[in-house]
Amino acid sequence: GGPIAFLALQPVLIGPFTLPLWFMGWYFLFARPAYRPLGVAALVTFLLFLAVGKAYYPGPLIPVLVAAGCVQLERVASRFAWRRAGLLAGGAMLLQAAVMLPIGLPLVPQASLHRFGLDQFRKDFADTVGWPELVVQVAVAYQHISPAEQRDTVILARNYGEAGAIDLYGPRLGLPNALSPHLTYWFWKPPHLQVTNVITVGFDEAGVRRACADATLVGTIQAVDNVLNEEVGRPIMLCRRPIVPLDQSWPELRSFA
Known part of the structure; x- marks a missing residue:
């Protein structure tokens, strides 16, 4: 603000x-x-x-x-x-x-945060809600592609919160660790990354469509207990054949904000 x-x-x-x-x-x-x-x-x-x-x-x-x-x-x-x-x-x-x-x-139950307006007044409280559910949505998108495609697929999260949630809750759902260009996650990309598909989490839909030969909207992040945070409404997309390889575009994706 x-x-x-x-x-x-x-x-x-x-x-x-x-x-x-x-x-x-x-x-x-x-x-x-x-x-x-x-x-x-x-x-x-x-x-x-x-x-x-x-x-x-x-x-x-x-x-x-x-x-x-x-x-x-x-x-x-x-x-x-x-x-x-x-x-x-x-x-x-x-x-x-x-x-x-x-x-x-954070003493007010999650189910009551929205009713008392705390999801807007204390956005850090709102930002604690919905992570397991978000990862389930990502897992659904990942499981809808074939095992052969999964081997050439990475999950790219817009920020460290999304990436951290995927790394924490994702393994039990069969997800690989997430990549993210946000803050220190940017440094953790594997070297010489060659992938055919990217599941993007939270990135602008129009930007993803411009960056991919074929892009499909596979989900939209939903509110949990009506709690509104910055993740709600953001798209989950399947990007097939990025126009610029992820290795090459990685420096431009960096976000230290």
Whole structure:
């Protein structure tokens, strides 16, 4: 969602009652020379994630900043004899934990994620759903081609999630390990790969048709328990006779995004 969405989600991830302590933690770390290097390290990390990361990536910074904020609160409370401030802060955070726990941790059953809107609000929760079912769909496509064709067939997944699911659940269904041009999977392609058929998972249908002498749509990834994630609706295709051999096109397929 970009930097604006990243910043907008921080109060939700930190918690509305914890947020003041989070800000006080920044002040504490930068106001005291002994802790300033820790503050600088936290700030650089936060800005890096703001530029290129997801909203929950700076989560490990929260305990550090809240702990520093608690020390600052203790000093302020002692100075002004606000002894109740700590009790109020502790009670508020307990209340916050009770309310926010289902959002912060995957406690809601899979079947209820869509009903409560968590598949859209917490897309990382949605991304945990549907992998075994996706692999079953790929296995159906693979088993519909002859054993002779299977020997010259590879499975090409659009991203590491699809490839990882196929590698985890696929062997018991008779599937070979998947290939993927995504992130480190790109490096794991066997050398001198010569294949006649490619089962593509998640790639754009029009792009697959352009890349193959014969391309057939063999399935569409289905939602499980109505949970909507980025896999739902993407095609599973059988590409026969790629126009450019996979070995040759592999550098152009690389995706490190």
